[in-house]
Amino acid sequence: MFRRLIALAAGASLALTALTACGSDSGSDSEGSITLGFSQVGAESGWRTANTKSIQDSAKKAGIELKFSDAQQKQENQIAAIRSFIKQKVDVIGFSPVVVTGWDAVLKEAKAADIPVVLTDRAVDSDPSLYVTFLGSDFVEEGRKAGQWLVDQYKDGADPVNIVQLEGTVGSAPAIDRKKGFEEVIGANPNLKVIASQSGDFTRAKGKEVMQALLKAHKDIDVLFAHNDDMGLGAMQAVEEAGLKPGEDIKIVTIDAVKDGMQALADGRFNFIVECSPLLGDQLMDVAKKIDAGEDVDKRIVTVETVFDQAAAKEALPTRQY
Numbered sequence: 429m430f431r432r433l434i435a436l437a438a439g440a441s442l443a444l445t446a447l448t449a450c451g452s453d454s455g456s457d458s459e460g461s462i463t464l465g466f467s468q469v470g471a472e473s474g475w476r477t478a479n480t481k482s483i484q485d486s487a488k489k490a491g492i493e494l495k496f497s498d499a500q501q502k503q504e505n506q507i508a509a510i511r512s513f514i515k516q517k518v519d520v521i522g523f524s525p526v527v528v529t530g531w532d533a534v535l536k537e538a539k540a541a542d543i544p545v546v547l548t549d550r551a552v553d554s555d556p557s558l559y560v561t562f563l564g565s566d567f568v569e570e571g572r573k574a575g576q577w578l579v580d581q582y583k584d585g586a587d588p589v590n591i592v593q594l595e596g597t598v599g600s601a602p603a604i605d606r607k608k609g610f611e612e613v614i615g616a617n618p619n620l621k622v623i624a625s626q627s628g629d630f631t632r633a634k635g636k637e638v639m640q641a642l643l644k645a646h647k648d649i650d651v652l653f654a655h656n657d658d659m660g661l662g663a664m665q666a667v668e669e670a671g672l673k674p675g676e677d678i679k680i681v682t683i684d685a686v687k688d689g690m691q692a693l694a695d696g697r698f699n700f701i702v703e704c705s706p707l708l709g710d711q712l713m714d715v716a717k718k719i720d721a722g723e724d725v726d727k728r729i730v731t732v733e734t735v736f737d738q739a740a741a742k743e744a745l746p747t748r749q750y
């Protein structure tokens with residue numbers, strides 16, 4: 429039934445597209461196809477891999493021509509990619525900004541060329557008139573959810589709880605906002621103390637390396653809060669190699685809920701994950717189509733997300749897409 433409904437909806441939207449194409453007298457989109465230039469951050473995490481796949485699959489499904497560029501976590505590569513999209517006169521530019529600052533010049537160039545820009549996943553600090561919309565998660569809220577789990581977990585204890593935090597890429601929206609939300613909420617319980625906080629750049633290798641150093645410097649770590657699953661997974665190895673039990677001797681709280689993270693949670697080696705959905709592809713294509721058709725889009729589109737404890741991870745794992 430559900431399938432038939434989807435097929436019907438797809439048919440209806442196809443018919444609509446055809447109508448729009450016939451009715452259009454503007455020369456620019458005579459074949460009815462949209463070209464989307466997309467500058468991706470890189471391939472630093474399981475989340476990012478799933479996000480890239482979602483964007484590529486959704487573009488295909490929507491009949492949108494995708495020009496995809498991987499910036500290898502370097503802002504200068506993203507700026508170069510956006511300039512090249514402007515030169516190629518794409519219809520819409522999408523990008524997931526590696527850091528928050530430093531985008532004004534290139535966004536003004538896109539505006540001057542009359543090419544609309546969509547931010548996906550991460551925010552910038554530029555004037556909002558320089559982009560059409562920002563599509564992605566509320567990272568402050570994600571940090572708050574992680575903090576709330578700890579507040580609930582330790583509400584009856586009197587002993588200090590020593591927390592180490594592995595932050596994401598320095599200057600990136602998720603690292604800034606997750607830290608902010610987390611520290612805001614754990615402030616409610618003076619026993620919860622962040623004793624060290626360092627960047628692991630959202631990668632597994634860096635997460636492991638930083639955790640190894642933290643384990644040497646601090647013998648009394650109770651909790652690790654990692655800004656993503658991958659850093660948590662790297663750190664988990666460091667904990668095991670130090671002869672400790674992750675999930676028991678050191679509790680691990682992360683954000684993302686990609687498959688490897690969910691497996692660690694189901695196995696009892698993680699304790700809690702706040703979901704951050706990478707499946708932004710369909711929404712991005714919808715937005716690109718609306719913009720191209722001259723329709724209004726909301727300035728902010730927030731992703732709907734949940735949280736998982738160990739039991740919930742066991743239940744969700746078999747049908748997890750990424």
Ligand code: GYE
Nearest residue numbers: 472473475549602630656
């Ligand atoms: O949490 C992390 C990735 O920007 C939400 O980037 C994204 C973050 C995600 O590397 O795994």
